Amino acid sequence: MSGPHRLAAVLILGLALLLAAFADPGHGSRDVTDDDRASIAAPVDAEVAVPDAPTLPSSTPRWRSQRVLPERGMLIAYYGTAGSGSLGVLGESSPKKAFRRLQRAAAPFERPGRPVRPVFELIVSVADARPGKDGDFSHDIRKAGVRRYVDAARELGALLVLDIQTGRTDFLKVARRWSWALEQPHVGLAIDPEWRVRRGQRPGQVIGSVRAGEVNRTSAWLSRLVVEHDLPEKLFVVHQFRTSMVRHIGRIKQRDGLQLLQHVDGFGTPGQKLDTYHAVARPDIFAMGFKLFYDEDVHRMGAKAVHRIRPRVRFVSFQ
Template identity: 40%
Template sequence: MISGHRHRTAARTAAITAAIAVLGIATGCTQGAVTATHPATPTPSPRPSTTQTTPPRPPTRAPSVLARLTDADQARPADLLAPPEANSPQLPQGGRTILGSYRVVAYYGGPGGPALGALGNAPPEQMAKVIAARARQFAGYGLPVQPAMELIASVAQAGPGPDHLYSKTISPAVVQKYLDVAHRHHLLLILDFQPGRGEFLPQVQRFAEFLTDPSVSVALDPEWKMAPGQVPGTVIGSSRASSINRVGDYLAGIVRQHELPDKLLMVHQFTLGMLPDRAKLRHYRGIELVLHADGFGSRAAKIGTYRQLAFPGRPDGAGFKLFLTQDTGGLMSPAQVMALRPQPDVVTFQ
């Protein structure tokens, strides 16, 4: 169950303290937290002047008509029935929709090493091959598999920083490096945000130049969204639906303006209190909302958390996280993960 994660706090804190000493970072970890320690991110540097290369587009897939629409969208369904133009932007492996068209298999982490997650175990070019191999394990469960990298674009900090928001964004040059690899290997790149005492939307907007890319989606991490006076690593954070809806509305505008394929908007959760008014999350055309279950522990504890979160199913997607070193009793197999209900649309490894 969800509460089963909390008794591991002391051992986890000790492990984090050791990691801080090695990395020279200053941060903490929540009770039952699902992310590792947060290294100080590099000072943002000017974006390279080189022109971004767009990869060849795979063949077009017919778009599906999705139920996740605002009231305004429902008033004009004919727009959704029209096929995209032949030269319209496509997802990395073709098509315009993700949920129901692909199962996403991602590695999560930051660029500063493995302390933040498995994505940092090696340079992005090497990790792309690791992710592709992992994704192949989930073939044969009814959908093509779309490999992905979930890159932490803003990292919660134990110190206030110059803006007193307890969060630091990574350099656009680093994001470009991962995006170039994503293009070469036909991966999704999901930018993850840990806002500290700030709001999600301003941090997402800092990466606007990348959000016009069909390969780029967004994830939000309420665990690391703090109320005034709270410090990351000392409490489990939370987010109101309104903060998440502002991001959804913003992304929907980008998708509409640039005629992009759908983008994922993933929201991480492992306690009910992290999203106290989850029922107020809105749905926007072109934005596919995924509620993503985090939390490490035994297989029984993880399944218990997933059930207690009670994800509603369509039009929302469901996600499930596996911890390569922290899950106990052996890593759940693809068959065990696919036996969950609702069946996960996104499987993430940390």
């Protein structure tokens, strides 16, 4: 074989070996890529950079991906306790009947692209005029009654907010007693400083108050519950109708997994209610809530009037 023909044969054989080396056994051959060509062209003794193993993205926590406030929408609630209408409309009937009535009350608040979501706000720790066996001027309602609302809210697609009126007891201590319910993904927490009194005081005789530190300890505990159990974001509601009810309010901290909401509870004429709202509202810290009273309000405000309020109201409860 002459020189030129021998050279051609060597080149053909080399190409065949090269293609065989990049064949994918069992799946047929594949085209040689630019990366393959680069590695072939590199000198044998060159240091080849090995890419790091791909890092799988960690799953997004539910509290980041599942927000409790509807996008541009509102939450509409019925407020009260189980088995009694004396503390609010929620307890005047069964949960299912209350839900149907709540749906009718919520309908006027809905706007195109601004959905409403129903909420039961259930008082589970009720302030008392007498000290009781433990001397804290508060009592818990029966677990069976609370469980009924936990189950009903889940079945009906509603949120449930547990409202605690703790008398002389720390909010955190009482909240811990309801951890079995707060571990449910649709259950949030509300604290009511009106009924948080100090030693020597009695609920109903004075307007109670709470320090920001106690609020922060309670929200920190609830935040840990959300994060550790990988729960959706929860509501953490602070009721208020006087500036004195939450001392050092500017020190209240934001928490992972919680939507802080300030609920302004003043009653009276529309003008009186708006005066209270504007005096108390801290939209730099909270999303804003507003209460409508069936009995105590004079010329109760409708959905249009509530939509006009600024700072914007995101949560409305009926009592």
